[in-house]
Structures are given as C-alpha cells and as structure tokens.
Amino acid sequence: MRTLTKHTKGALLCVLLCAIGxxxxxxxxxxxxxxxxxxxGFDAEFPPYGxxxxxxxxxxxxxxxxxxxxxxxxxxxxxxxxxxxxxDSELKSGSISCLWNGFTMNGREKDYTWxxxxxxxxxxxxxxxxxxxxxxxxxxxKILVVQSDSSALSALTGEDATEDNKKLADSLKELQQVGDxxxxxxxxxxxxxxxxxMDYGVAAYQLEGKEDTFILLDERLSTEKYGxxxxxxxxxxxxxxxxxxxxxxxxxxxxxxAKEWKLDSSTCLSFDDKTYADGKxxxxxxxxxxxxxxxxxxxSSDAVKVKKKAQKMSIREITRQLSSGMLAxxxxxxxxxxxxxxxxxxxxxxxxxxxxxxxxxxKIYISIMRxxxxxxxxxxxxxxPYYVLDVKTPYSYRFMAVIIGFSLNYAAYFAxxxxxxxxxxxxxxxxxxxxxxxxxxxxxxxxLFPQMVQRVMPPVTNEIITLVKDTSLAFALSYAEMFxxxxxxxxxxxxxxxxxVAGVFYYLFNFIxxxxxxxxxxxxxxxx
Amino acid sequence: xxxxxxxxxxxxxxxxxxxxxxxxxVSTGEVVSILGPSGSGKSTLLRCATFLxxxxxGEISYLGENVVRNDSSGNALYPKRKDLQKAQSNFGxxxxxxxxxxxxxxxxxxxxxxIAIQKRAKEEVFQEARQLLxxxxxxxxxxxxxxxxxxxxxxxxxxxxxxxxxxxxxxxxEPTSALDPEITAEILRVLKQLxxxxxxxxxVTHEIDFARMVSDRVVFMDNGYVVEDGEPEDVIxxxxxxxTKAFLKKLHV
Ligand SMILES: Nc1ncnc2c1ncn2[C@@H]1O[C@H](COP(=O)(O)OP(=O)(O)OP(=O)(O)O)[C@@H](O)[C@H]1O
Ligand SMILES: [Mg+2]
Numbered sequence: 120m121r122t123l124t125k126h127t128k129g130a131l132l133c134v135l136l137c138a139i140g141x142x143x144x145x146x147x148x149x150x151x152x153x154x155x156x157x158x159x160g161f162d163a164e165f166p167p168y169g170x171x172x173x174x175x176x177x178x179x180x181x182x183x184x185x186x187x188x189x190x191x192x193x194x195x196x197x198x199x200x201x202x203x204x205x206x207d208s209e210l211k212s213g214s215i216s217c218l219w220n221g222f223t224m225n226g227r228e229k230d231y232t233w234x235x236x237x238x239x240x241x242x243x244x245x246x247x248x249x250x251x252x253x254x255x256x257x258x259x260x261k262i263l264v265v266q267s268d269s270s271a272l273s274a275l276t277g278e279d280a281t282e283d284n285k286k287l288a289d290s291l292k293e294l295q296q297v298g299d300x301x302x303x304x305x306x307x308x309x310x311x312x313x314x315x316x317m318d319y320g321v322a323a324y325q326l327e328g329k330e331d332t333f334i335l336l337d338e339r340l341s342t343e344k345y346g347x348x349x350x351x352x353x354x355x356x357x358x359x360x361x362x363x364x365x366x367x368x369x370x371x372x373x374x375x376x377a378k379e380w381k382l383d384s385s386t387c388l389s390f391d392d393k394t395y396a397d398g399k400x401x402x403x404x405x406x407x408x409x410x411x412x413x414x415x416x417x418x419s420s421d422a423v424k425v426k427k428k429a430q431k432m433s434i435r436e437i438t439r440q441l442s443s444g445m446l447a448x449x450x451x452x453x454x455x456x457x458x459x460x461x462x463x464x465x466x467x468x469x470x471x472x473x474x475x476x477x478x479x480x481x482k483i484y485i486s487i488m489r490x491x492x493x494x495x496x497x498x499x500x501x502x503x504p505y506y507v508l509d510v511k512t513p514y515s516y517r518f519m520a521v522i523i524g525f526s527l528n529y530a531a532y533f534a535x536x537x538x539x540x541x542x543x544x545x546x547x548x549x550x551x552x553x554x555x556x557x558x559x560x561x562x563x564x565x566x567l568f569p570q571m572v573q574r575v576m577p578p579v580t581n582e583i584i585t586l587v588k589d590t591s592l593a594f595a596l597s598y599a600e601m602f603x604x605x606x607x608x609x610x611x612x613x614x615x616x617x618x619x620v621a622g623v624f625y626y627l628f629n630f631i632x633x634x635x636x637x638x639x640x641x642x643x644x645x646x647x
Numbered sequence: 648x649x650x651x652x653x654x655x656x657x658x659x660x661x662x663x664x665x666x667x668x669x670x671x672x673v674s675t676g677e678v679v680s681i682l683g684p685s686g687s688g689k690s691t692l693l694r695c696a697t698f699l700x701x702x703x704x705g706e707i708s709y710l711g712e713n714v715v716r717n718d719s720s721g722n723a724l725y726p727k728r729k730d731l732q733k734a735q736s737n738f739g740x741x742x743x744x745x746x747x748x749x750x751x752x753x754x755x756x757x758x759x760x761x762i763a764i765q766k767r768a769k770e771e772v773f774q775e776a777r778q779l780l781x782x783x784x785x786x787x788x789x790x791x792x793x794x795x796x797x798x799x800x801x802x803x804x805x806x807x808x809x810x811x812x813x814x815x816x817x818x819x820x821e822p823t824s825a826l827d828p829e830i831t832a833e834i835l836r837v838l839k840q841l842x843x844x845x846x847x848x849x850x851v852t853h854e855i856d857f858a859r860m861v862s863d864r865v866v867f868m869d870n871g872y873v874v875e876d877g878e879p880e881d882v883i884x885x886x887x888x889x890x891t892k893a894f895l896k897k898l899h900v
Contacts, residue, residue, distance in 0.1 A: 547746035550699050554740045555760045555812060556732060565763065569750045646749045647794040 156195045159185045160215030163200035164299050164610035167324045167380050168221035171607040173432045175440045180320075180380035181219045184237075187372055188363040199514070200607070201597045203268070205498065210350050212505035214512065217356070218348040221320060223270040224396060225343040226279050232353050233396045234361050236344035237373075237388040242274045243322050244336040245315045247307060252314065255338045259290040261313035264303045267296040271316035274341040284340055300325055301610050308332060316340055320382055325613055344387065346396070357395075358402050364388060365404045369411060437608060437617050444601035445624055451521055451590045451600060452628075456583065458526035463533025470538060481534070488531030494595045497524040501596050521593045525586075532582055540575035541567060573643045580636040587629050601625075648711060649674050650737070650816045650847050655717075656695055656705035658688075665691045666702070667871035673816065676845040680858035680879070683868035684894055689851045692868070693818050696849070697740050698731055709737045710815065736765075739809030743821045745801045747793040753780070753804050754789045757811045765812065772811070779807040783837050799830035806837055816847040824853060835860065855898055859883055867891045 161169035161181065169179035177198045189196040201209050209215045210231075221240065224233055244263075246252045252261070265271040274280060275288040288294055295312060297303045304325060306312045317325075319339075326333050349357045367373040368388050377383040394400055432440075470481035488496065501520035504510040512520075544567055552562040591602030605621035651673040658666040665688045673679050681689050694700035696707065702723045707715040714734040718724040725731065747756050757776040761767045780786050783803035793801055802822055809817055819838075823831040831854065838861050841848065852858055858865055858879060865882040867875035869890045875882050886892045 545744075545746070547742060547744060548748065551740075551742065551746035551748070553699065554697055554735060554738075555808075556736055556764045557760065558732070561764065565759065566748055573750070646792045 155193075156197050156216070157185070157189050157192070158197040158199050158214070158216045159219045160199050160201045160206060160209055160217065161220035162203040162206075163607045164301075165221055165321065166611055167320060167382065169198075169200075169219075170611040171604070172611060173430045173436065175443075180376065180382050181221065183376045183379065184364070184367075184373070185219055187367055187376065188360055191363045191366065192359060197514075199597070200599070200603075202595055205502075205595070205597070208498070208502050208506075210348070212502060212511070213350075214505075214514070216349070217360070221318060221345050222348050223318075223343050224346040224348075225270070225341075226273055226277055227348070228396045230351070231348035232351050232357050233349070234347040234357055234364065235388065235392040235395060235401060236346050237364065237386060238320065238345035238382065239342060239385050239387040240270075240345055241319045241342045242271045242316055242340035243319050244338070244340065245304070245307065245317065245322055245326065245333050246313065246336060247310070248332060248334050250313060252336070255287055255336065255340070256290075258287060258314055260292045262293045262295060262311075263291050264295045264297055264306060264312045264315045266300060266303065266317065267298065270318060270343050271340065272296065274343070275316070281341070287340075299606070299610055301613055301615070304333070304613065305615065318343075320385060323381065329613075354399065361395075362402055362404055365390065365401075366409055369404060369406060370409045431614075432608070432612060432616075434616065434620060437620050440608060441601055441604055441617065441620060441624065444599060444604035447593075447598065447600040448590045448602075448624075448628075450518075451525060451593055451598075452586060454522045455525040455529055455586060455590075458522065459529035460533055462526060462530035463537055466530055466534035467537040467541065470534060471541065485531045485534055488528050489535070493524070493528050493589060494592050496528055497521065497592065497595045500524040500527070517596050517598055521596055521598050524596075525589070525593075529582070529586060533579070536575050536578045536582065537571060539578075540571035543574050544570050573646075576636070576640045576643060580633065580640070583632055583636065584629050587632060588625060649708075650710060651696060651849070652706070652708040652711075653692075653696060654706040656692070656702045656707070658691055658695055658700065658702050665871055666695065669705070669868075669871070669873055671696075671866065671873070673847060673849055675815075676847055677864060678842045678846075678848045678850070678862045679864045679866060680862035681849065681851045681866045681868060682853075682855070682858060682882075682894070687868045688871045689868055690820055693740070693820050693849070693851055697738060697818060698725075698735060699740075701725060709734050736812070737815045738818060739812055739814035739816075740818045740820070741802070741805050741809050741822050743825050745793070745798075745805045745825075747801055747805055747808070749793050752790050752792055753785065753796070756793070756804060757808045760808075761811050776807070776811055779810050782840065783807050784833070797830070798826045799833045802826065802834055803837060806834075806841075810841075810846075816849065817841070819848065819850040819852070821851055821853065823857070831857070855883060855895070867894070869894070 159182065161177075161179070163169060163171055163177060165179070167179055168181045169177065172178045177200065182198055185198075186196055188194075199215055201215065206218055210218060218231070221238070223240070224236060244255065244258070252258065265275065275284050275294065280288070297306070300315070300317055300321060303312075303315045303317075307315050322335060326335070347357075347360060364373065365388075367376075368390070373386070373388060374383065377386045392401060466481055466485065469477050470485065472478055497520065500523050501512075501517065504512050504516070548566055548570070549562060552566045557566065590600055593600045594603040594606070597603070601621055601624060605617040608617035609615055649672045651671065653669060653671040656666050656669040656671075657664070669688075669692060671692070681692070683689050691700060695702045702715065704717055704721050704723045705715070706713065706717060712734075714730070715723050715725055726734075748759075751759060754773075754776060757779065758769075758772050761772040762769055777786070777789075780789065783806055785800060785803055785807070788796060788800065788804070793804065796804065802825075806822075822838075823834050826834070835857055838848070838850070842861050848861075850858070850862065862879055864877065865875075865879045866873055867882055867886070867888065867890075874888045875886060875891050882891065883895065886895060
C-alpha cells in the first residue's frame with residue numbers, strides 16, 4: 120500500500136484548516152449590498168401563492184405582488200424559499216425581510232408586525248366526489264387530514280377554535296397531519312383518508328383539472344385573512360410595503376395581478392382598513408401622482424392573461440430541472456467526505472490520546488453528534504452565528520452551514536469507525552514497531568493507519584451510502600439540493616413523479632458509489 | 648564484555664509478583680536459553696529487557712551503559728523516550744506469533760525500518776536484505792505478503808527482519824511454539840547458523856533439545872526467580888534444584 124508522503128499529509132491538513140477557516144470567515148463577514156434587497160421568505164410548496172413553475176422559476180400571487188412593490192421602491196427582490204418550520208428564526212436573524220406566503224394573520228396577531236389583510240381565505244374541506252359526504256357533520260368517524268402547523272389545524276384544535284370546530288375535531292375518527300397538501304390529496308384519492316381541510320386559495324389551485332375526482336364542501340371551517348408578516352417592530356419597512364400595496368390598489372395593479380392568479384374573488388385589501396392589527400394608523404397615500412383605476416381599465420383587465428396552473432412536465436423536463444439540484448447534492452456529498460474523513464481521524468487521535476481531559480472532550484463531542492438528529496445540528500450551525508454571536512450571515516452561509524453541519528456530524532461517525540479499526544489491530548503490531556525503533560508517529564502512519572484503512576472499508580462504505588441519502592436533510596436549511604427541488608416540483612405539479620425521479624437518481628448515485636467502494640475494497644484486499 | 652546486564656529486577660502485576668529478584672547477564676557471542684514452567688515469568692523478563700514492560704525496580708544496562716537504575720527510594724527510573732529508543736537499537740525481538748506487518752511484502756518488512764527509521768542507504772539495505780533472505784532460505788519469497796507464507800516461513804522472515812536492524816543481541820520468545828514440530832527444525836537450523844556466526848541470543852523456549860543444541864548457557868526460572876544457571880549439560884542433565892528436576896521429569900527428559 121502506498122501511503123501519502125509526509126509533505127502531502129502536511130499540505131492536506133493545511134488545506135483543510137484553511138478551508139474551514141475560510142468558510143467561517145467569509146461566512147461571517149457582513150455584506151454591504153444587502154441593504155437594497157427585499158428578501159421575501161416563502162415555502163415554495165404553496166401554490167398559487169409561491170411555488171416553482173415548470174421552468175424552475177419561483178412564481179405565485181404573492182411573489183408577483185412583491186415584484187411590483189420592489190419595482191415601485193427600486194429594491195432588488197430576492198425570492199428566498201425557506202423551510203417553513205424555521206420561518207421565525209429566519210425572520211429574526213434577518214436572513215429574510217418578511218414572510219409573504221399566504222400567511223394567516225388570525226391567531227398570530229401579536230407575533231409579527233403585520234400589513235393590513237390582503238386576502239380573505241377560508242378554510243375549506245375537500246372530499247372525493249363519490250364519498251357521499253354532504254356537510255361538516257358527515258365527517259363524524261371519518262379521517263380528516265390537515266397540513267401540520269397550518270391554519271386548518273388551528274381552526275380545528277387551536278386556542279381560537281370555535282366550539283363547533285372543536286366538537287367536529289372530537290367526533291373525527293382521526294385528525295391526521297401531513298407535511299404537504301400534495302400527499303394529503305394522494306391519500307384522499309386513494310381512499311386512505313376521507314377529507315382534507317385546507318386554505319381556499321390552495322384548494323382552488325390543487326383541484327383545477329381534478330373536478331371529476333374532488334369537490335369542496337359548501338360549509339367552511341373558518342374564514343381567515345392573509346397578511347405580510349414583518350419582524351416585530353419593523354414598522355418602517357411594513358409601512359413602505361403597505362403604501363406601495365395601497366398605491367397598487369388605487370391604480371388597479373393589485374386587481375390585475377389578483378386576476379392573473381384567479382384570486383380576484385378572495386382579495387380583501389381595502390382603504391377601509393385605517394389601522395393595523397397592532398393599532399397603529401395606516402399611512403395615507405399620496406394619490407396625486409397616481410391615476411385612479413377606472414371602470415374602463417377594469418373592463419379591459421378582463422383581457423389579462425390568466426396564469427395557468429403549472430403545466431404538466433414530462434419526465435425529461437423534470438430530470439433536467441432536477442439535475443441542478445443533483446449538482447448541489449453532489450457538492451454536499453463530496454465536500455462532506457472531503458472534510459469529515461480527515462476531521463474524523465483527528466477526532467480519533469484525540470479520542471485515543473493519553474491525555475484524559477482531551478479524551479473526554481472527544482467522547483462527549485462524539486456522543487452528542489451521534490445522539491442528536493443531524494437536522495437539529497444543521498439548524499444550530501446555521502442559526503448559531505445570529506443567536507449566539509449576533510452576527511448576520513449572508514445567503515452563501517447557508518451552503519457553508521450545510522457543509523459544516525454535515526462534516527461535523529459525519530466526522531463523529533467516521534471517528535468511531537476508525538477507532539474500532541485501530542482497536543482491531545493486534546497489539547503485537549505496535550510492540551514490533553516499538554522494538555524496531557519506530558516512533559509513535561511513524562508507527563501510526565506506516566504501520567497502523569494503512570491497516571486501519573483496510574479494516575474499516577465495509578463500515579465506511581455503509582456510512583458513505585447513508586450520506587448519499589442524508590444529503591436530502593439539507594432541506595432543513597432550505598438549501599436547494601435535489602430532494603428539496605423534487606418536493607417543490609411535486610407540489611407545483613400535484614404529482615409524485617418528481618419524487619420518483621429523485622428516487623431513481625439516489626439509487627443510481629448509490630449504485631455507483633457502492634461499485635466504486637467495492638473496487639477500492641478489492642484493491643486493498645491484497646493481504647489479510 | 649556484557650551486552651546485557653539486568654540486576655535485581657522486580658515486577659508485579661497488580662498484587663502478583665511475577666519477577667521477584669532476577670539477575671541476568673549475557674556476554675558477547677553467548678547464546679542463553681531460558682527454561683521454566685508456564686507462568687514462571689520468562690516472557691515478562693524478556694519484555695522488561697526490551698522495555699515493552701517497565702520493571703518496578705532494578706537496573707538494566709546495555710553494553711556497559713546504564714539505561715534503567717533505581718532512584719533513592721528503590722523504584723526503577725526510566726530515561727526519556729529518546730534515550731530509551733537509543734538503547735532499543737541494541738537489540739531485536741522475535742515474537743512467538745511473528746508480528747510481521749501484513750500490509751508489507753517480505754522485502755518491505757525487512758527493509759522498511761532500516762531505510763525509513765535508521766536512514767541507511769537503500770542500495771546497501773536491499774543488498775543486505777537479499778543476503779539475509781538467502782540465509783533463512785527464502786530467496787524466492789521477496790515479493791510475497793506474510794499471509795501467503797507458512798508459519799515457519801513467516802518466523803524466518805521475522806528473524807531476517809530483526810537481523811536487518813543489525814542488533815547486538817537478539818531475543819526470541821518461544822519462536823517455535825506456534826509452529827508444527829516438524830517445522831521447528833527450519834528455525835533451529837537458522838538459529839544454529841546464527842550461533843556459529845557468534846550472534847548473541849537469548850531464547851525463551853519449552854524445547855529442551857532445542858536448548859541443548861544451540862545454547863552455551865541455560866537459565867532455569869521458576870516462580871519469578873532464577874533457580875539454576877549453568878552449562879546445558881549441568882542444568883538439563885544434572886539439575887541440582889528440586890523444581891528443575893520436577894520440571895524436566897514432567898517433560899520426560
Ligand atoms: N500484562 C499482564 N497483566 C497481568 N498479569 C500478567 C501480565 N502479563 C503476565 N502476567 C502474569 O504474569 C505471570 C508470568 O507471565 P509470563 O507470561 O511472564 O510467564 P511465562 O513464563 O512466559 O509463561 P509461558 O511459558 O506460559 O509463556 C503469569 O501468571 C501471567 O498471568
Ligand atoms: Mg511466555
């Protein structure tokens with residue numbers, strides 16, 4: 120076996136340290152140009168408000184409004200898909216300017232600084248056409264599905280839920296929660312559940328073209344309103360956006376955009392709202408420079424090109440779109456291996472050192488990294504600079520956080536694998552080397568390390584294959600790797616095809632990885 | 648001159664006294680066999696002599712140069728790693744289970760340490776390694792890996808590997824007990840040749856015939872003590888100590 124020369128080893132270590140240092144440094148440095156950016160946070164799986172269309176663009180009613188607001192204020196719009204569970208951290212840490220994503224105000228009035236409501240959205244119940252369910256009370260002993268942390272869920276079981284809704288929830292056989300509407304409707308179609316409760320606007324989008332399968336109950340669970348959520352206290356930005364929205368309402372732009380998205384029947388932005396939810400007055404707009412929307416303009420706006428539901432994509436198109444996500448997945452995979460494998464070795468060295476305190480540090484580190492979910496670790500790495508160090512991180516830090524998080528986690532696993540590899544080497548090898556005059560370092564590099572490498576090939580292969588699949592966890596930081604994109608496409612397409620394509624990608628990737636590892640294993644197998 | 652001098656060596660594992668008060672001197676060109684029942688401390692003595700184990704008290708000198716000595720309270724005082732390593736270059740050890748490096752070929756097993764550790768010239772080392780392989784009868788196995796060799800062949804490689812470092816004294820801990828009896832002859836032949844070349848050797852063994860044939864001196868150990876020390880004929884054929892007698896009787900000598 121050829122081992123690395125002393126110089127290459129030193130160089131590798133330097134590169135590794137510099138890379139980590141560099142990542143941390145560039146990750147923390149403030150960026151001046153952020154100021155003119157207006158960063159909209161949305162979950163990209165919420166058509167028609169914000170989602171990915173068939174060309175891979177993020178589009179939607181809310182994003183169209185945001186685009187117009189930015190045009191009027193001379194801001195650069197940044198559309199930032201986020202993991203919905205992290206929305207509050209994203210907003211607090213300043214990595215987004217606002218949440219604008221069919222965001223329900225009801226029940227959250229005190230949690231954000233809100234614009235006035237602009238969409239009146241009711242919670243409706245979708246059923247199969249042939250189900251025989253006619254009214255809400257027919258749902259007794261049936262299975263109802265809602266999205267987790269959704270308005271429908273809080274309408275049924277939240278603090279502000281009406282007595283009727285609470286009773287309804289109690290009478291159900293089961294109230295299931297799912298991650299996205301797409302799979303909820305698949306469940307409904309297959310008969311595994313009986314009804315799905317969701318926002319009206321979402322239902323209208325999802326049901327388009329499926330009128331033969333699904334219908335809406337006439338009765339509604341609740342009415343609720345959408346607003347734009349800003350960080351608590353950020354009234355300045357809120358007023359700027361509100362003013363632009365009202366100007367758009369005044370000159371007819373708002374109505375036109377709503378029509379484009381077929382939401383004109385549910386908008387509720389109005390000059391009658393004179394105060395915000397927090398009681399502060401809504402600023403009046405200067406109407407002199409604007410032309411009021413006229414009847415004539417209104418009529419002509421019928422000619423507005425209505426935005427269609429995302430067109431059906433062929434498997435080829437889906438594959439082509441996913442391939443950019445595939446690159447991201449590959450980047451996570453290779454960079455994680457590049458950093459975590461040497462880092463694991465360092466950790467093993469510390470873990471096996473004779474200095475007890477060091478040993479304990481490594482032990483505790485490994486036990487924490489292996490004992491807590493990787494997803495949680497990713498969130499900690501990403502948000503720690505803000506919450507702990509009070510440093511604002513640029514968007515590029517997201518990718519670095521993914522790599523740092525994965526590398527720190529996988530280093531712990533590799534360290535334990537290496538350790539068991541070292542421990543399996545007979546003590547006689549060390550003793551023979553000691554008597555022959557090898558120093559401890561020489562024994563390590565010439566005698567122990569090469570033998571360890573051969574011994575750990577099978578468990579390392581396992582770990583690497585797990586990593587291929589784990590890359591999808593980067594969605595926790597809204598990093599657009601393949602699985603995140605597949606989910607977004609699946610949501611926009613209301614079909615699981617993209618997920619299947621992603622599955623095939625993962626399988627092929629793993630197949631190649633397993634084959635490569637087998638080759639390496641064979642090459643190392645010249646001795647026993 | 649004495650190559651090795653061990654005086655009043657004591658060693659316990661937890662509460663068990665394994666070496667009670669051992670004196671052992673080996674002079675240049677001498678071949679000493681150590682006999683004794685299982686558990687009498689023979690391996691521990693070799694491990695103390697090679698610094699794989701640290702004696703609790705006593706003195707150890709190589710080539711007249713003191714390496715380990717007693718401090719004022721009678722505990723063995725070991726020098727720094729560097730000095731220990733320097734003393735280590737005086738000797739080699741051949742293990743019962745060979746401990747060849749499995750990832751190196753026969754040639755690399757023999758040449759790696761002289762080149763990488765002792766920094767000797769490659770050409771010279773390779774040439775010498777080939778001579779050593781010829782001496783142990785393995786000329787055609789240069790490029791084989793240890794796993795491709797029989798036990799006897801591996802042990803001969805191990806001997807060549809130890810010799811390549813040009814030790815002043817070579818220790819063997821039961822070099823044949825992991826091998827089939829008929830293979831013992833291979834090793835014996837090599838040891839005899841080394842003895843003829845005046846290589847200083849200390850051999851721990853269970854094989855009386857082996858001891859009789861190669862050694863100038865036989866040391867008999869029991870329960871952590873040296874109970875007999877003399878010419879092979881005296882110790883093996885006319886033992887004075889009762890324990891030696893009992894031990895030899897059990898082996899039907
Ligand atoms: N590392 C150790 N820890 C504890 N006890 C040990 C250790 N090494 C040896 N001993 C004990 O010391 C005693 C002497 O062991 P040693 O291996 O020196 O005997 P030996 O004469 O070489 O025996 P054998 O002929 O079986 O090889 C034994 O009772 C053994 O159990
Ligand atoms: Mg022994």
